[in-house]
Amino acid sequence: MLPKRKNTAEMLGAGKEDPKPEPPVRAPFLELTGVAQLPENTNCLTCAADGRFLGLAHTQGLSVWGASSFTPVAEWLEPQLELIFIQMTRMAEMTYLLGTVDDMGVARVFGFHSDVIHLLNIINIMEDVTVRSIFLTFDLHEGGHYGAASVSCNGVVWLEVYQFPVEQWLKELEMVSSQKTDENGTEGSDMKWSPFTLMMKISPPTLPAGKPSDFVTHCLTVDIIRSSGLHKEQSSFGSDAAITKQTHESPSCTQHFLLPCDGSTGDSKANPAGHPVAVAVWWSGSTSLLKYLLQKPLKNKSDVTPMPEMLWPNAKEILCSAVSRCTYLIALGLEDGMVSIWNRQSGAPVSIVLVPGETVAFSSIKFVDNWSVPAQDWDIVGTEPVGMLVSRKNGEIYMVTAGLGLQSSTIQLFQRPEDSRDLPTVAIPVPFLQAVSLIMQRSGKMFLTEAINRETVCYLTLPTSHQTASVYNPIYTLSAELQALFIRGDQESSGLLESQNQSQLFVFYFSQSDIIKPHIDCPRQPTALHHGTLEEICNVYLEQRAQSVDERNKALEQTWRKMQKTASALQRTLRSRKHQKDANQ
CATH class of the missing domain: 1.20.5 (Single alpha-helices involved in coiled-coils or other helix-helix interfaces)
Incomplete structure (x- = not known):
């Protein structure tokens, strides 16, 4: 006889009527374990997934440091350039791809190989100043084969998806590194790097002329009318006024790359294992999530607007989203405190959760990959409970647990602060700690909080002479491989005359602390339940139902x-x- 599944809700609590907490016990402080001087105006930090290198975006370019030694390995400099975003992913052993965006919205792609940084391509070269394509976001998929960017030009916003020639770039980097270099290190300056491919250009859905011909078109039509407020003036789909009316503000978009959800490797050329096969997109003000297949553009038909392969409609407007590590599940934070979780393979919702508390808009939602529930609490294949960290704009933070056929539960990790200085600016799950989240506040306070017992694990503090850089938007990166937090701290102002370069890199190594060791997550083999075929899942499900x-x-x-x-x-x-x-x- 299979065990009852009510244990999950009993263990986590319903979240609506929490018992009065015990008097708080002062949590310990985590000791700093490293410090290094940063380049001037370091605006962004990133760490490679393997934990070998740090990427720093700053004034006049970018630098690559050894993540363990905190020493510069390579740099790429250009006068009067201010980089404000950087991302790093490994293309091959000791070869990395870096994506950056500067303060003018120009995106660049670099290759780091043999301790040298090479500029491979400028994505949006501005040939005409009057037609400036500005990058609002830029995302490199793991491995560097694909990238996506939301682009703005003259008030119009769209999403572009790129395919990068990783294999060709690796060969070209090897060729350049084998050549003799001069004393100034200008090797490869005349190298003609292979160009990237623009796979698709996705614009916000527009109202189709005439009546909708299928379900997807119908949903898009209803969605556009609802989000633009056209239903208040004209509810008829065939109205010329409704079709031609345009909103004054162009919507923004959010995208997620999606891996194969059936576990198949596919053809080695058309669909290599580990490469994304689709991209999920939603637009601000919309209630629908769209999925587009990643297909190479047709010859001589680059202007053809791609059509979504799937549409997930929702009852409320989408405010934030997240995908699980295997991209099998998609979570959407909706209006009125609703969280919707979709199963990509079945195309059906896994769970819809109403988060208690004030009906304040969500600001972010994130999957907690190391959040686990005892095995006896989930007995149906493919229905393992998932945890999500949900934040509201008023500062409330919740841990939400849900699953197919399971009673959902919510735990309030952080209450709405009375002082605006205590509003959290960062709330993220720590991937290598069990049910532990990192929270940073505007006041500069940082601490780790544990969800099951709802207690503060420890506080993280910088030296009294320094404060967190940009308390509204801290500059930091979290390395799962090194189990470390890297964060920029600025020396507090002591007078009118102070140095222009007082920023330092502070490091907290969690694995070296006895405070953290009880919370370190033991690696678990990834479950293969999600990667069976629909027929296999149904057979196991029916068998367990019979038992x-x-x-x-x-x-x-x-x-x-x-x-x-x-x-x-x-x-x-x-x-x-x-x-x-x-x-x-």
């Missing part, structure tokens, strides 16, 4: 008896009220 029939019948009988008792009590109450009313008359 649990006695338990389900027993639970049904108990529920029926409770309903009968409730109905009897209600009837007695009604009869009593009637007798009392007759007596009063």
